[in-house]
Amino acid sequence: MIAPEHDRLPAGTTSPQEHFSADWLSLRQRLDGRSRSHCLTGLAAEWLAARPGAHGGPCGIVDLGCGSGSNLRFLAPRLPGPQRWRLVDHDPTLLALARRHAATLRDASGARLAIEARCRDLSPVDDGLLEGADLVVASALFDLVSRPWAEALVAASAARHQALLFTLSVDGDWAFLDATGERLEDDEDAAVRALFQAHQCRDKGLGPALGSDAPAVLAAAMADAGYRVESAATPWHLAAGEPEHRPLAEQLLQGWHDAALEQAPGEQARLQRWHLRRLDGLASGVLGLTVGHRDLLALPPLPARGA
Numbered sequence: 001m002i003a004p005e006h007d008r009l010p011a012g013t014t015s016p017q018e019h020f021s022a023d024w025l026s027l028r029q030r031l032d033g034r035s036r037s038h039c040l041t042g043l044a045a046e047w048l049a050a051r052p053g054a055h056g057g058p059c060g061i062v063d064l065g066c067g068s069g070s071n072l073r074f075l076a077p078r079l080p081g082p083q084r085w086r087l088v089d090h091d092p093t094l095l096a097l098a099r100r101h102a103a104t105l106r107d108a109s110g111a112r113l114a115i116e117a118r119c120r121d122l123s124p125v126d127d128g129l130l131e132g133a134d135l136v137v138a139s140a141l142f143d144l145v146s147r148p149w150a151e152a153l154v155a156a157s158a159a160r161h162q163a164l165l166f167t168l169s170v171d172g173d174w175a176f177l178d179a180t181g182e183r184l185e186d187d188e189d190a191a192v193r194a195l196f197q198a199h200q201c202r203d204k205g206l207g208p209a210l211g212s213d214a215p216a217v218l219a220a221a222m223a224d225a226g227y228r229v230e231s232a233a234t235p236w237h238l239a240a241g242e243p244e245h246r247p248l249a250e251q252l253l254q255g256w257h258d259a260a261l262e263q264a265p266g267e268q269a270r271l272q273r274w275h276l277r278r279l280d281g282l283a284s285g286v287l288g289l290t291v292g293h294r295d296l297l298a299l300p301p302l303p304a305r306g307a
């Protein structure tokens, strides 16, 4: 993600690897918690509590691209315990922050978590990522990954009978909102969005990135692998005139602008005019924003009787 990819850092990129600031991840955390599907979280919790072997030990949970631990902080108190987490990220600074947060967390029955942090790349998809997990989770990750990587992950998890909870994958929709919440769209917004979406598909370190195709590609791979798939739209909604959301909205706008400019350097003057006009609308409280996301839960089929 790009800050505005709704996720990446606002200015500049270090292609092909993306780096995310702790400030940006912290800015989005509250809105992520408000947007994501509590229903799918509940279904994942029920599945974990009833899974085969539930009485044999702790729930193993792997958080891929954990960043500073936003996903862990949301899920740990909502999932049954005892819990044993593996946090995976290639950024040692974010991973250390996630570890620090984890020390303060408790599971749904109030017990501490067992935490293992692995500083490594998400490729290859191997035992080092997935071994011992009952549930594989990832949040705000899949726009960055390639189709082969996503399909390999789903196939490898299916072979291990693991459930998957992949949240807040961008679906490509974003729009400005007027003060009544109605969508506003002009030709300039559409042009910037097209440039931004093209930029999203650049290689972010795991091959040509899925960008906003991620939810559809994941859902198809999950269904092909025999999973029961549940899906929920989980858009960010930043209403006009809510000052607490302005820093995040302004960073998003900056990121959309920067990505579009990297994609079309010859359009600098036009993009700057668009940026200033929309920034003014956000700052004066007449514009809000919506950004489309989708959560997916994939549950493995129950083992056949006597198997």
Ligand SMILES: C[S@@+](CC[C@H](N)C(=O)[O-])C[C@H]1O[C@@H](n2cnc3c(N)ncnc32)[C@H](O)[C@@H]1O
Binding pocket: 001, 007, 008, 018, 019, 020, 025, 064, 065, 066, 067, 068, 069, 070, 071, 088, 089, 090, 091, 094, 120, 121, 122, 123, 138, 139, 140, 141, 144, 204, 205, 206
């Ligand atoms: C947008 S952030 C999301 C962080 C966190 N899941 C959240 O919801 O706040 C994407 C995370 O994926 C990590 N990441 C991206 N590509 C990676 C790769 N190839 N290997 C390991 N981690 C990666 C980044 O360092 C970053 O922490």
